[in-house]
Amino acid sequence: MNKSLKLNTRDKNILVKTPFLANLSSQSLYRLLEMVAVSGYEARDVLFRENQSADYFYCVLSGYVRLYRLNKDGREADIRICGPGDTLAECLLYKGETYRYNAQAAEPVTLARFELQRVRDLAEEEKDVAKAIIQCLTTHLMSTMDCVANDRLQTAPQRVAHYLLDQCGHEECASASVRLPFQKSLLAGKLGLAPEALSRAFSSLRRAGVTVRGRVIQISDVSALKQI
Amino acid sequence: MNKSLKLNTRDKNILVKTPFLANLSSQSLYRLLEMVAVSGYEARDVLFRENQSADYFYCVLSGYVRLYRLNKDGREADIRICGPGDTLAECLLYKGETYRYNAQAAEPVTLARFELQRVRDLAEEEKDVAKAIIQCLTTHLMSTMDCVANDRLQTAPQRVAHYLLDQCGHEECASASVRLPFQKSLLAGKLGLAPEALSRAFSSLRRAGVTVRGRVIQISDVSALKQI
């Protein structure tokens, strides 16, 4: 369920390009790489649970991880979907002893794992590590605030349109094509929708020139999509 | 509309107890206090608008500030309500040139204002400033993630119950009393509800022993409220 491995070259190459590590001095980078452990998980494996005591934070190398909470009836709601390069539980570095949500591999996943305490200590010494943490937190905070605003302002088709425009990378083409990086059910959770609602949103976007075939989405008129 | 003042003793006393400044070395504290400006706003004054170029970040000394976005039809949604001690726009320290939302005084307000660039520079020099920034970001991120989870998991009465339990401070009393720190319409926005929905939520909580009189809320049975 959770194979811990030595850091191999391929994983290392991914890891050092990650936002968290990309801008460090060679000194800090070296010390962080010394303390990293890599672990793999199968789809649906649980990485940790809400309220469980927290010793590590993670950086996703490949695959996607779902962060979610449960209400008393056992209904799940996704809070965040973490993909390659994203850090998770980084907010525990300076506050909190326990994880604040459940984390589950949405598919086979490799993660870099750091001991919170050791990174804390390193950040006390090395300014660039503190700065890297600030940047991770900032990015994460901004996207989470966007999420609140979108949840409160947008209907299902608008969220999907917004997501597609985001994915196809702000190029000013008339048409575009997007390949979803994960299952539709995961996208539904990310957007705060039930899978059925996502499906209906896609079909309501057909009139705006959106064609869905499996994971591949064709957008015939980008500017029309912006009007939704 | 925006009186800029010298820092007086009362404001200074509030400011130094603020989470952002509370744990600094006297050296860093001194340098930050040197660059602070205090400004007052009347209710409904706009502090800044989305996409406006950003030079300052703020710390609330008294009153409440609404952060919100608009959709194309002009509908508003609150992203966050900032009260005394909260920082706002702190996420712009390391990323972004423009404000990401509108900010409006919900009532008469005093704010401490810092130039982003000067704080950035100071954080490069002084580790405890960087650490204070990390703590602000962490607190803010956690509460924003909670907000996403609550929006997605809870109904209106549940959100209100949750808020009340939060306010009455986790004491294990059978009954409690809460005084809202601001108008109900502001609370509605904070919880992602229309004012009418908040009103209905309160009246649906009557059967759980919640009595509302103006801003004062009586809770006759705290544990019953937890079951909602």
Add this chain to the structure above:
DNA sequence: CGGGTGCTTGATACCGATCAACCCACGTGG
């Protein structure tokens, strides 16, 4: 007394969750 503001209440409409049925692609084993 008149008018404003904040809040509540009622009627209605809409959006999305939920439940159930079905479809399709794929893999497995007889």
Add this chain to the structure above:
DNA sequence: CCACGTGGGTTGATCGGTATCAAGCACCCG
């Protein structure tokens, strides 16, 4: 080769929750 099961996705019917619009109420202040 086909019967079967499984998992992901779509579609339809229904229900519930909340937004919206409109009206009325309570309070404050001039």
